Amino acid sequence: MISVKNLSKSFGDFTAVNDLSFEVKAGDIVGFLGPNGAGKSTTMKMLTGFLTPTTGHVRVNGRRMSKNASQLQRDIGYLPEGAPAYADMTTFQFLNFVSDIRGLSKQEKHARLKEVIEQVELQEVLDKTIDTLSKGFKRRVGLAQAMVHNPQILILDEPTDGLDPNQKQHVRKLIKNLSKDKLVIISTHILEEVSAVCNRVMIIADGAMRFDGTPMQLQQQSKYHQAVTLKLSYAADITGLLEIDGVADMQVDKQTGEVTLFPEPGKHILGPITEHVQHFRLPIDRLHVDDGRLDDVFVQITSQESTR
Numbered sequence: 585m586i587s588v589k590n591l592s593k594s595f596g597d598f599t600a601v602n603d604l605s606f607e608v609k610a611g612d613i614v615g616f617l618g619p620n621g622a623g624k625s626t627t628m629k630m631l632t633g634f635l636t637p638t639t640g641h642v643r644v645n646g647r648r649m650s651k652n653a654s655q656l657q658r659d660i661g662y663l664p665e666g667a668p669a670y671a672d673m674t675t676f677q678f679l680n681f682v683s684d685i686r687g688l689s690k691q692e693k694h695a696r697l698k699e700v701i702e703q704v705e706l707q708e709v710l711d712k713t714i715d716t717l718s719k720g721f722k723r724r725v726g727l728a729q730a731m732v733h734n735p736q737i738l739i740l741d742e743p744t745d746g747l748d749p750n751q752k753q754h755v756r757k758l759i760k761n762l763s764k765d766k767l768v769i770i771s772t773h774i775l776e777e778v779s780a781v782c783n784r785v786m787i788i789a790d791g792a793m794r795f796d797g798t799p800m801q802l803q804q805q806s807k808y809h810q811a812v813t814l815k816l817s818y819a820a821d822i823t824g825l826l827e828i829d830g831v832a833d834m835q836v837d838k839q840t841g842e843v844t845l846f847p848e849p850g851k852h853i854l855g856p857i858t859e860h861v862q863h864f865r866l867p868i869d870r871l872h873v874d875d876g877r878l879d880d881v882f883v884q885i886t887s888q889e890s891t892r
């Protein structure tokens with residue numbers, strides 16, 4: 585378990601991370617979101633003991649990172665930003681080297697290297713020097729080095745950055761299928777990644793926590809949650825739609841002609857809308873109920889006033 589209490593980091597008089605407190609337990613796959621410069625990487629560096637907090641502290645399994653870093657780091661795999669690796673080593677040499685540093689026995693090393701190389705699909709680049717690899721492969725070598733010692737905790741800073749769509753999907757599946765007793769924190773800018781992989785979302789902006797909950801709870805904050813969109817086959821009088829009980833607002837897309845009806849908080853408007861449509865014989869081609877749009881909530885949450 586990772587427990588963070590009043591964690592802050594300042595660079596000079598600039599506060600990059602501002603009083604974060606949270607707990608993450610085994611089995612959690614946390615999506616760590618925030619705009620550029622929000623403080624995600626800085627937080628991850630403090631979680632891994634790579635950077636010392638200005639105030640507050642990080643505990644891993646009840647022990648303070650500041651006092652036990654080298655011991656606690658044994659059970660942490662960390663993929664930093666970019667592709668930090670020794671450029672003149674081949675992929676295999678590098679992973680072999682990391683396994684030695686991680687103190688794996690010969691037998692463990694053999695088994696783990698085999699497994700990780702297969703999991704991350706690095707077979708075709710094992711003998712290539714890292715500086716000749718594409719951005720996506722460099723990133724995957726970075727992911728492999730984070731996993732090689734089979735740590736309980738994985739902290740991955742934008743693990744799918746630079747990967748093509750197939751590889752993105754592959755890495756997401758890999759993270760999702762990690763054993764259930766692991767604790768994973770991934771930072772990302774890709775909102776669909778959060779619904780695809782994570783069971784918990786934290787959003788930070790200006791160094792401070794703005795949201796901590798499930799992807800579903802995040803989606804429910806969208807004004808599009810349970811909104812109903814209608815596509816009419818030809819122009820008709822739609823003014824009555826706004827009068828329907830529980831409808832808070834109506835929006836007409838001038839390009840597509842689609843009409844979206846937004847519910848008042850907690851109201852279900854599909855039933856009354858269907859009744860209205862039937863009663864007034866509105867020419868409906870298509871009807872769609874939205875689950876909520878993550879990009880819309882993200883903007884809403886991260887554009888609130890900051891105190892930094």
Ligand SMILES: Nc1ncnc2c1ncn2[C@@H]1O[C@H](COP(=O)(O)OP(=O)(O)OP(=O)(O)O)[C@@H](O)[C@H]1O
Pocket residue numbers: 595600618619620621622623624625626627
């Ligand atoms: N060593 C440093 N010295 C000074 N400022 C720093 C340092 N490291 C980070 N910062 C600043 O702290 C803020 C947070 O940076 P951080 O890299 O944690 O953001 P991020 O959320 O990871 O951003 P991105 O999504 O762009 O990767 C930024 O304004 C950054 O410029």
